[in-house]
Structure formats: C-alpha cells, structure tokens
Amino acid sequence: MKETLKKNDERMQRRINHLVDEYKSIRAGRANPGVLEKVTVDYYGTPTPINQLAAVSVTEARTLTIQPWDASLLRQVEKAIQMSDIGINPQNDGKIIRLIFPPLTEDKRKEIAKDIAHIAEDSKVQVRNVRRDTIEKLKSMKKNGELTEDDLKYAEKKVQDSTDKYIKEIDSIADKKKKEIMEI
Numbered sequence: 001m002k003e004t005l006k007k008n009d010e011r012m013q014r015r016i017n018h019l020v021d022e023y024k025s026i027r028a029g030r031a032n033p034g035v036l037e038k039v040t041v042d043y044y045g046t047p048t049p050i051n052q053l054a055a056v057s058v059t060e061a062r063t064l065t066i067q068p069w070d071a072s073l074l075r076q077v078e079k080a081i082q083m084s085d086i087g088i089n090p091q092n093d094g095k096i097i098r099l100i101f102p103p104l105t106e107d108k109r110k111e112i113a114k115d116i117a118h119i120a121e122d123s124k125v126q127v128r129n130v131r132r133d134t135i136e137k138l139k140s141m142k143k144n145g146e147l148t149e150d151d152l153k154y155a156e157k158k159v160q161d162s163t164d165k166y167i168k169e170i171d172s173i174a175d176k177k178k179k180e181i182m183e184i
Contacts (some may be wrong), residue, residue: 001138001147001155002082002100008134008159012127012166019123019170023177026112031064031101033057039084050077064099104181113178120174124167131163 024034033056040047050056054068059142066081068074078097081090091098104112135156142152 001141001151004134004137004141005155008130009162011130011134012162014177015130015171018060019119019121019173022119023116023173026116026177026181027158031058031060031062031099033064035088036064036066036081039080039086041073041080043073043076050080053077058075062101062103064089066097066099069097069108077156078149092135109169109181112181114137116177116181123170127163127166127170131159134159 021037022034025038026031033051036050036056039050041050041053042048045051050066053070053073056064056066059065063145066077068077074092074094074097078090078092081088081097081099086099088099088101091100138147138152138155138159141147142149147155
C-alpha cells in the first residue's frame with residue numbers, strides 16, 4: 001500500500017513538473033531563454049537544443065542573445081528559430097543572433113492567459129486520472145485480500161489529500177503565470 005501511495009505522489013509530481021516546463025515556453029513579452037528549449041538545430045545529423053550549441057543570455061529586459069560556440073552554426077540556428085513557432089524574427093549580425101521581444105498587446109495578453117488556464121485545467125485532469133488509477137489499484141488490492149476495508153479507506157483518504165494538494169499547487173502556479181503575463 002505504501003508503495004502504491006508513493007507512486008501516486010510521484011506521478012502527480014511529474015504532472016506539476018510538466019506544467020512548469022510548459023509554462024517556461026510561453027512568451028511573456030520579456031526575454032526568456034525558456035522559449036528556445038524546444039527549438040532544435042540539425043548539428044551533424046542530430047537534432048540538438050540551441051542551449052547545447054550556444055551561449056544564450058538575456059542582455060536587456062526584451063533582448064535575448066545567442067552566440068554559437070561554432071560560428072559556422074550561426075545560419076542554422078537562425079533558420080531553426082525562424083521555422084519555430086516562437087513568433088520572433090532573429091537578427092543576425094554575423095557573430096551573434098539577437099531576439100528582440102516586442103511588448104504584448106492587451107488582446108494577446110488575454111489570449112495567453114486563456115491558454116494558461118487551459119494548460120492548468122489539462123494538468124488537473126491528469127492529476128485526477130492518476131487519482132482514479134490509484135484508487136482502482138487499491139480496490140483491486142482489497143479484492144485480492146492484500147488490504148483490509150480500513151486500510152482501503154485510509155489509503156483513499158491519503159490519495160484524495162494528495163490530489164487536493166496538487167490541484168491547489170497547479171492553481172497557484174497558473175495564477176502566478178497569469179499575473180506575470182498581465183503585467184505591463
């Protein structure tokens with residue numbers, strides 16, 4: 001039973017980690033190296049993330065600079081950024097690439113806030129699915145005689161407590177991200 005409860009918590013925590021990773025890639029009008037995490041460059045036949053090929057740094061509040069360690073990759077990095085869905089046109093000066101993040105309009109901020117809410121809701125559904133799977137497993141353990149009725153009730157309460165805790169954490173993370181987006 002303890003192992004099942006431990007796995008339940010681990011699976012729910014993975015949902016939180018995934019949510020945080022998804023929020024990192026949301027462009028908030030400020031320079032954020034996280035927007036490049038999913039952008040890969042073909043490096044000797046291997047798709048490689050930009051942050052493994054170059055120094056990525058925030059030079060100003062709205063400017064991100066990318067300096068490849070191998071200067072011959074400059075053009076490929078620029079193409080990869082243009083083909084990605086981040087919506088920013090790179091500026092290549094022959095040595096470094098600059099990404100200048102334009103300020104977001106009010107409509108765009110509201111649209112992004114809705115996306116944040118949808119992503120949070122999806123995460124909550126995933127956490128609830130983990131709860132359902134765990135409770136089904138606990139019930140089958142009771143049916144097989146591995147748990148008593150009292151153990152089952154105790155475990156179900158523990159699973160529900162974990163679910164409530166993770167749902168609350170998802171709400172907190174989503175509210176924080178919405179606040180960040182709506183800031184001017």
